[in-house]
Amino acid sequence: MRAVLVVNPKATTTSERSRDVLVRALRSEVDLSVRYTRRRGHAAMLAREAADEGVDLVVTLGGDGTVNEVVNGLMSARLPSVPTGVSPAERLPALATVPGGSTNVFARALGLPREWPEGASMILEGLRLGRHRTIGLGRADDRYFTFCAGFGLDAAVIHRVERARRRGRVSTPALYFRSTVAQYFLGSDRRRPAIALERPGDATEEQLATVVIQNTAPWTYVGDREVNPNPEASFDLGLDVFALRQLRVASTTRTVSQFFSHQPDPHGRQVLRLHDMTEFTLVANRPQALQLDGEYLGEREKVRFSSAPAALRVIC
Structure with missing residues (x-):
């Protein structure tokens, strides 16, 4: 499985050492590329590029703002041609969210623990077991x-x-x-x-x-x-x-x-x-x-x- 980790280096509850630990853990399960955001809006571009490259999974390390940008990047990607009956969600990479912000509402609403080490462990378990769910999104004009x-x-x-x-x-x-x-x-x-x-x-x-x-x-x-x-x-x-x-x-x-x-x-x-x-x-x-x-x-x-x-x- 090919995956991209999108990291917000300014995430409030993580450090360089903790990011290294997460990268090693993910690389034990997937073929991982790590990409860092440099400015507001950059996460959306990185996620869109990852989807266009055909990766299977995009992982975020950051807060709810990083997640929002990544989701909008994924939803704006070019969908590949697939057999009839395959839903748009199945054509896009899956999303995994490691909580790294101050509140992490989205991750916690999914049932993930508040702290990033426990959240990362749960995601790794989900990857090993093939566990996922399909969710709806909201849209305000052209932004999700x-x-x-x-x-x-x-x-x-x-x-x-x-x-x-x-x-x-x-x-x-x-x-x-x-x-x-x-x-x-x-x-x-x-x-x-x-x-x-x-x-x-x-x-x-x-x-x-x-x-x-x-x-x-x-x-x-x-x-x-x-x-x-x-x-x-x-x-x-x-x-x-x-x-x-x-x-x-x-x-x-x-x-x-x-x-x-x-x-x-x-x-x-x-x-x-x-x-x-x-x-x-x-x-x-x-x-x-x-x-x-x-x-x-x-x-x-x-x-x-x-x-x-x-x-x-x-x-x-």
């Missing part, structure tokens, strides 16, 4: 995402965190909490909901303040705790939507606390939840922040979301 997207407040928080990290701050739950509070009270126009959700064959949902889209559950983690606005979201179904109609302090605090309950079921007059959606469009009357898989992508006024079922094979 693996576990979540956000339009509005949560994306603006991620932008604030990214600016803090460029100033040397470390990504921690405390940094996200402070950034959320600052964005909520100082950076949001909470009195004028700007977003509408349009879906084929249904009435438009008007005056939404912020929207979270999930391709699986959980949405994210705070340490070891799952955060679940849409607990029924699944890689095997379409997209789930959670939206708040208002960002009032009392109702927002109450709803957010429901994310963390043992059996989360966020609800209330200000809550909109939609399950297993095939496609919909978010339209805003003023620019809103957009994030995919925890990566800030700038501001948009319109984004079309769709589900891409059974799109990718993953080793887990």
Whole structure:
């Protein structure tokens, strides 16, 4: 089996020594080539090149941003000609994700351990046993995402965190909490909901303040705790939507606390939840922040979301 390991050398929880250990372990199972990212977007190019070369497996060592780039690279590759009846997912290399970031939502949603040595061991076992699953992806306009997207407040928080990290701050739950509070009270126009959700064959949902889209559950983690606005979201179904109609302090605090309950079921007059959606469009009357898989992508006024079922094979 031919494989390419795409390494983000800035991954927060790995070192050069740990990378060497991983490379030796992988080379005991596959014919491995190692390629390092040098800039934002480079992982997508490396993954597309690997797929075009006909490798069987692409392994990532990095965080959710690296995974997102690799997935988009794979999905943009030229599919080889194969017999009728072979799915697109079977024509692409499989994906294996060794957790190397600070949160690693995608890997953990697949059932992999949080730390990279245990995650790597599970992947090696999966390779030996031929264990994999086929998952669906989400799509925002022409870009894919693996576990979540956000339009509005949560994306603006991620932008604030990214600016803090460029100033040397470390990504921690405390940094996200402070950034959320600052964005909520100082950076949001909470009195004028700007977003509408349009879906084929249904009435438009008007005056939404912020929207979270999930391709699986959980949405994210705070340490070891799952955060679940849409607990029924699944890689095997379409997209789930959670939206708040208002960002009032009392109702927002109450709803957010429901994310963390043992059996989360966020609800209330200000809550909109939609399950297993095939496609919909978010339209805003003023620019809103957009994030995919925890990566800030700038501001948009319109984004079309769709589900891409059974799109990718993953080793887990």
